[in-house]
Amino acid sequence: MINADTHDVEQMGRRLLKLLSTAGQMLCLACMVALFQHAARNHKIAKGSIVLLTQT
DSSP states (O other): OHHHHHHHHHHHHHHHHHHHHHHHHHHHHHHHHHHHHHHHHSTTSOHHHHHHHHHO
């Protein structure tokens, strides 16, 4: 009984971690897109650094 409970908690923890990492990736991607759009709007940043930003 106790083993099943701890397993359930472990599974929930893993799901939460996976969800958090996915949300983090989405946020990172959105941030990159915003940076790219900002850089494209004011052409002060060289094309090389834009490529650098999108690759990280």
